[in-house]
Amino acid sequence: xxxxxxxxxxxxxxxxxxxxxxxxxxxxxxxxxxxxxxxxxxxxxxxxxxxxxxxxxxxxxxxxxxxxxxxxxxxxxxxxxxxxxxxxxxxxxxxxxxxxxxxxxxxxxxxxxxxxxxxxxxxxxxxxxxxxxxxxxxxxxxxxxxxxxxxxxxxxxxxxxxxxxxxxxxxxxxxxxxxxxxxxxxxxxxxxxxxxxxxxxxxxxxxxxxxxxxxxxxxxxxxxxxxxxxxxxxxxxxxxxxxxxxxxxxxxxxxxxxxxxxxxxxxxxxxxxxxxxxxxxxxxxxxxxxxxxxxxxxxxxxxxxxxxxxx
Ligand SMILES: Nc1ncnc2c1ncn2[C@@H]1O[C@H](COP(=O)(O)OP(=O)(O)OP(=O)(O)O)[C@@H](O)[C@H]1O
Ligand SMILES: N[C@@H](CCO)C(=O)O
Numbered sequence: 001x002x003x004x005x006x007x008x009x010x011x012x013x014x015x016x017x018x019x020x021x022x023x024x025x026x027x028x029x030x031x032x033x034x035x036x037x038x039x040x041x042x043x044x045x046x047x048x049x050x051x052x053x054x055x056x057x058x059x060x061x062x063x064x065x066x067x068x069x070x071x072x073x074x075x076x077x078x079x080x081x082x083x084x085x086x087x088x089x090x091x092x093x094x095x096x097x098x099x100x101x102x103x104x105x106x107x108x109x110x111x112x113x114x115x116x117x118x119x120x121x122x123x124x125x126x127x128x129x130x131x132x133x134x135x136x137x138x139x140x141x142x143x144x145x146x147x148x149x150x151x152x153x154x155x156x157x158x159x160x161x162x163x164x165x166x167x168x169x170x171x172x173x174x175x176x177x178x179x180x181x182x183x184x185x186x187x188x189x190x191x192x193x194x195x196x197x198x199x200x201x202x203x204x205x206x207x208x209x210x211x212x213x214x215x216x217x218x219x220x221x222x223x224x225x226x227x228x229x230x231x232x233x234x235x236x237x238x239x240x241x242x243x244x245x246x247x248x249x250x251x252x253x254x255x256x257x258x259x260x261x262x263x264x265x266x267x268x269x270x271x272x273x274x275x276x277x278x279x280x281x282x283x284x285x286x287x288x289x290x291x292x293x294x295x296x297x298x299x300x301x302x303x304x305x306x307x308x309x310x311x
Contacts, residue, residue: 002043005116009108009308010036011093012100013176013270014144016154017231017261018213020206024100024144024264025154027176028304035299036149037093037104038311039068039112044086047072053091055101067102071109071133078129079120087112094295096184098264100145106133107149111308126150127164138187145264152307156214169217170303171225175279177271178263179286182296185241190265193237202232226258226272235262242267248290252282276300 014024029035037053049069051059059066068089076082087109093101110130114121121129127143130150135141147155147165154170198206209230216225239245242262249260252271256278260271269290271282279300287298 003116004040004042005112006038006040006311007108007112007115007308008034008036008038008311009104009111009149010034010152010304010306011178012103012145012148013098013178013263013268014100014142015231015234015262015264016213016270017229017235017259018209019144019156020231020233021142021144022157022210023154023213024148024157025170025176026148026152026304026307027178027299027301029299029301030175031299033299034092035099035301037101037108038090039105039108040088040090041112041116042086044084047082047084048086049089050086051089051091053089055091055094056089058095059089059091067105067133067137068109070136071106071129072113074129074133075110075113078125079117083117085113085116094180094182094184096186097180098185098262098266098268099178099180100149100264102137102187103130103134103145103149106130107146107308111150115310123151124162124164131164139191148307150308152305154217154303168214169220171217171220171222171274172302173222173274174258174302175273175276176301176303177273177279177282177286177298178268178301179271179283179290179298180268180296181243181291182293183243183267185238185266187265190234190238190241194234195237198233205232222258222274229259229261229272231261234265238262238266242269243290243292245269248286251285251289255281255285257282
């Protein structure tokens with residue numbers, strides 16, 4: 001019987017407002033729906049990549065520009081031989097959504113290749129390759145979508161002494177309402193508009209917010225954690241790309257949200273609450289007011305503890 005591997009790689013929200021490029025979490029809808037890309041690998045005489053799924057038509061026309069093809073190429077380079085396989089990308093994630101769409105494809109492809117070829121690479125070697133591939137797309141290496149998508153949970157990026165990322169505690173009782181408005185924001189462009197330098201008081205405040213949030217996670221103080229979810233690095237510059245961002249934040253706060261912010265580089269936003277009824281009310285409000293077209297969607301999510309997995 002010929003071998004076949006299918007891997008699911010979940011959506012993720014990078015930054016979580018307070019940790020620009022250094023915090024991220026994998027997410028799963030509580031409905032049980034899969035929010036992520038799938039990659040299938042089967043044996044073949046010659047390399048072949050096919051795309052399917054709701055957002056396949058949005059992928060680059062040239063197959064060599066598909067990041068999945070580049071993952072295969074990079075994997076073969078590392079193995080020092082060409083290994084023909086048939087890969088299928090199920091592109092379920094909208095591109096430029098702030099939900100780690102390219103990370104889903106990169107992580108899915110490299111985990112599937114590693115599984116298919118009986119795990120020639122360890123976790124760190126794969127993470128380095130994933131970071132490199134993600135960096136080709138967004139213009140700089142950042143692991144805050146890659147690491148949670150691969151490893152699950154909420155990840156703090158360390159990138160020192162051989163440690164790329166470690167998971168930190170989160171709040172099991174929190175619901176994360178995610179709303180993708182259906183419009184595209186390019187990560188590379190959303191990075192290019194950020195200032196090259198920040199004022200000293202902004203750096204101090206940022207250290208206080210991220211330190212306070214991580215401390216609150218470890219000591220399980222949800223009110224403190226929610227109060228620390230403040231973004232003074234990217235949000236002030238990026239919010240112009242999101243539809244009525246300030247008014248949206250105000251409205252969800254009035255509905256009882258604990259906090260809200262931009263997921264990754266946007267335009268998806270996240271809203272946190274510990275109450276399912278409030279989550280449902282927020283979701284209805286966002287559906288009615290934040291979505292801009294038929295491609296937009298909302299999901300009530302929890303943090304996905306598992307990350308990428310063979311299904
Ligand atoms: N398999 C793939 N999945 C997603 N994007 C891909 C893929 N292959 C190539 N690309 C290209 O990579 C770029 C991805 O853009 P960008 O980084 O803004 O999206 P993203 O990963 O969805 O962002 P975000 O992390 O905010 O969700 C696009 O130009 C897209 O055409
Ligand atoms: N940390 C990255 C995530 C991109 O999805 C950014 O905000 O640019």
